[in-house]
Amino acid sequence: MAANALVEVRDLDMAFATGRAGGKPMMQQVLHKVSFEIGKGETLGLVGESGSGKSTAGRILVGLYQPTGGSVRLFGRDITGPDRRSNLAAVRARLQFVFQDPHAALNPRMRVGESIAEPIDIAGGRSRRDRSDRVRELLEMVGLPRDSAERFPHEFSGGQRQRIVIARALALQPGFIVCDEPVSALDVSMQAQIVNLLMDLQAKFGLSYLFIAHDLAVVRAIAHRVAVLYAGSIVEVAPKAEIYAQPQHPYTRALLDAVPRADPFRVRGPVITGEVPSLMAPPPGCRFHTRCPSAMGRCSVDVPRLRETLPGRRTSCHLYEPASSMELSDHVEH
Amino acid sequence: MTPAPLVSIDDLTVQFRTDRGWTTAVEGVSFDIGEGDCLGVVGESGSGKSVTALSMLRLHARGTSRFASGVVRYAGKDLLRAPEGDLRAIRGRDIAMVFQDPMSSLNPVLTICDQISETLRLHQGMSRAAARGRAIELLDLVRIADAARRVDEYPHRLSGGMRQRVMIAIAIACRPRLLIADEPTTALDVTIQAQILELLRDLRAELGMAVMLISHDLGVIAEFAKRVIVMYAGRVVEDAPVDVLFRRPVHPYTEGLMASMPSLEGDAAKLYSIPGRIPDPDEAIAGCRFGPRCAHAEPICRAAMPELVAIEENHRVRCAPRSRPGGAG
Numbered sequence: 001m002a003a004n005a006l007v008e009v010r011d012l013d014m015a016f017a018t019g020r021a022g023g024k025p026m027m028q029q030v031l032h033k034v035s036f037e038i039g040k041g042e043t044l045g046l047v048g049e050s051g052s053g054k055s056t057a058g059r060i061l062v063g064l065y066q067p068t069g070g071s072v073r074l075f076g077r078d079i080t081g082p083d084r085r086s087n088l089a090a091v092r093a094r095l096q097f098v099f100q101d102p103h104a105a106l107n108p109r110m111r112v113g114e115s116i117a118e119p120i121d122i123a124g125g126r127s128r129r130d131r132s133d134r135v136r137e138l139l140e141m142v143g144l145p146r147d148s149a150e151r152f153p154h155e156f157s158g159g160q161r162q163r164i165v166i167a168r169a170l171a172l173q174p175g176f177i178v179c180d181e182p183v184s185a186l187d188v189s190m191q192a193q194i195v196n197l198l199m200d201l202q203a204k205f206g207l208s209y210l211f212i213a214h215d216l217a218v219v220r221a222i223a224h225r226v227a228v229l230y231a232g233s234i235v236e237v238a239p240k241a242e243i244y245a246q247p248q249h250p251y252t253r254a255l256l257d258a259v260p261r262a263d264p265f266r267v268r269g270p271v272i273t274g275e276v277p278s279l280m281a282p283p284p285g286c287r288f289h290t291r292c293p294s295a296m297g298r299c300s301v302d303v304p305r306l307r308e309t310l311p312g313r314r315t316s317c318h319l320y321e322p323a324s325s326m327e328l329s330d331h332v333e334h
Numbered sequence: 335m336t337p338a339p340l341v342s343i344d345d346l347t348v349q350f351r352t353d354r355g356w357t358t359a360v361e362g363v364s365f366d367i368g369e370g371d372c373l374g375v376v377g378e379s380g381s382g383k384s385v386t387a388l389s390m391l392r393l394h395a396r397g398t399s400r401f402a403s404g405v406v407r408y409a410g411k412d413l414l415r416a417p418e419g420d421l422r423a424i425r426g427r428d429i430a431m432v433f434q435d436p437m438s439s440l441n442p443v444l445t446i447c448d449q450i451s452e453t454l455r456l457h458q459g460m461s462r463a464a465a466r467g468r469a470i471e472l473l474d475l476v477r478i479a480d481a482a483r484r485v486d487e488y489p490h491r492l493s494g495g496m497r498q499r500v501m502i503a504i505a506i507a508c509r510p511r512l513l514i515a516d517e518p519t520t521a522l523d524v525t526i527q528a529q530i531l532e533l534l535r536d537l538r539a540e541l542g543m544a545v546m547l548i549s550h551d552l553g554v555i556a557e558f559a560k561r562v563i564v565m566y567a568g569r570v571v572e573d574a575p576v577d578v579l580f581r582r583p584v585h586p587y588t589e590g591l592m593a594s595m596p597s598l599e600g601d602a603a604k605l606y607s608i609p610g611r612i613p614d615p616d617e618a619i620a621g622c623r624f625g626p627r628c629a630h631a632e633p634i635c636r637a638a639m640p641e642l643v644a645i646e647e648n649h650r651v652r653c654a655p656r657s658r659p660g661g662a663g
Contacts, residue, residue, distance in 0.1 A: 049523035187378035192607030217596035258528040260553030
């Protein structure tokens with residue numbers, strides 16, 4: 001698995017200084033020992049609530065932040081080690097980012113064609129003719145009319161603007177795209193169009209995606225595997241079918257339970273209480289224990305490790321450790 | 335037989351001034367809200383759901399908006415035409431509102447106590463001390479732990495979920511008969527959203543008030559509302575009890591909206607999407623405004639804007655083919 005991984009993230013730590021207290025800098029630990037990999041043509045969904053660190057992880061993966069610990073290898077090159085500058089430069093063209101707000105991502109005074117051609121110009125080596133052919137080709141690829149190149153972003157709807165952003169991301173034929181909440185700002189009927197477009201492009205070009213989202217239902221449509229972040233740590237990673245059908249970590253279960261269903265007859269379970277803890281002073285032990293309905297004594301003391309619970313599934317919870325197999329049978333039923 | 339509704343909206347048409355003249359944002363909207371009702375209004379951007387809600391309290395900027403037609407009846411008054419003084423007495427006392435973004439609704443330089451007290455002192459003439467005591471009670475009521483200490487904090491000290499609880503505390507301070515909640519959980523995480531919806535549900539029962547919940551999310555509507563109004567491009571297209579609507583949607587737009595909602599259960603294959611896009615308010619479309627996107631459109635759909643027709647008791651649909659006798663099947 002790791003052999004053909006396009007993206008390999010190992011023990012990623014990220015802390016931001018948020019001020020000083022008593023002469024010492026106060027650090028906010030936004031990511032804590034995060035590890036995952038993404039294979040060629042694979043989509044990893046990264047879900048979590050605000051403050052979980054999911055966007056920070058995405059930014060590190062495209063080289064926008066330098067992590068405070070751990071490593072990131074892209075296309076086999078370490079973009080966090082001593083050779084990070086040359087390695088990042090070597091993979092940069094194959095690396096792209098699609099943000100949440102397509103309005104903010106496009107220069108309002110630049111014609112759409114110019115925006116899409118910008119990466120091509122930076123990479124260089126194309127004639128004028130070649131360049132405009134490529135722009136038209138890209139517009140067609142994302143389902144926009146060819147004459148869109150001459151128009152300005154404000155002439156397009158939110159969904160169409162996101163198509164423009166995707167066209168630009170495809171300009172240099174990337175292998176890996178970080179999509180950070182790409183459909184959250186769109187209406188439901190537009191969301192589906194963009195998600196389907198991303199899936200079609202993946203099938204066509206063998207793209208890999210890190211798909212960051214808070215909406216578990218959207219992630220279910222596009223991801224192959226899903227990683228759940230809570231307060232900076234991955235609590236569970238599993239193939240899509242399994243994590244939605246049989247979530248293991250109590251937080252994953254709570255998150256899935258909280259999603260409103262379009263079914264007025266559903267009887268919902270008890271609502272999870274409390275909020276995500278402060279990252280300046282995270283609770284000891286398991287960071288979720290303060291809200292966990294299954295918390296035991298050791299949860300407030302020992303930090304659980306992310307370990308394989310079933311083939312292809314990893315969960316970080318004391319309920320799933322061999323030593324606590326008794327609790328496992330008690331608690332899993334829920 | 336049926337008691338008079340609490341609020342009755344009849345043929346509301348709202349227009350806004352643009353560079354190209356007056357644009358119609360909401361047209362011919364009619365519905366009633368009964369005492370203690372639990373109404374959901376669902377629609378995508380530009381459907382007119384927020385414009386309708388703001389019109390009920392006449393909160394649009396004057397000069398750039400106008401009511402081209404319609405009446406909003408409440409307690410024997412037409413809220414669209416009542417003197418400003420009457421409206422000021424109703425806003426926040428009889429009909430209160432909670433918005434999407436609690437941070438921009440709260441004043442960052444006033445404490446929570448100041449902001450809850452303002453309503454109480456204005457509408458109920460309470461003393462400063464009495465208002466403070468009541469503010470603490472209200473924070474308890476919206477389940478903010480340690481209310482006596484929290485009451486003196488400033489909004490920036492609170493999380494998004496807490497801020498929305500404070501907004502709800504302000505809204506219910508005078509025990510309104512109707513609470514309008516416009517996308518109250520859209521900016522919040524799902525777990526906090528579930529907490530806030532549960533709170534609204536409990537408060538509605540405890541205080542016996544009617545709630546009109548506006549959301550773009552059919553899931554939120556399904557979990558909260560007892561009756562649902564679906565809006566599209568400034569019009570009501572369907573109005574039905576929640577179980578009827580979700581079991582058997584009749585309007586093709588309602589069907590499409592339900593089908594395009596990504597689900598956590600069932601087949602996870604390709605998502606359905608309604609073809610085309612939401613029209614601009616100015617766009618000239620002959621007949622039904624959903625027509626160009628509708629897979630079931632017939633010539634009759636282009637002839638005229640269909641009427642909102644009752645196809646059953648409590649179930650109205652604005653679709654010419656499907657409101658014909660036997661057309662819904």
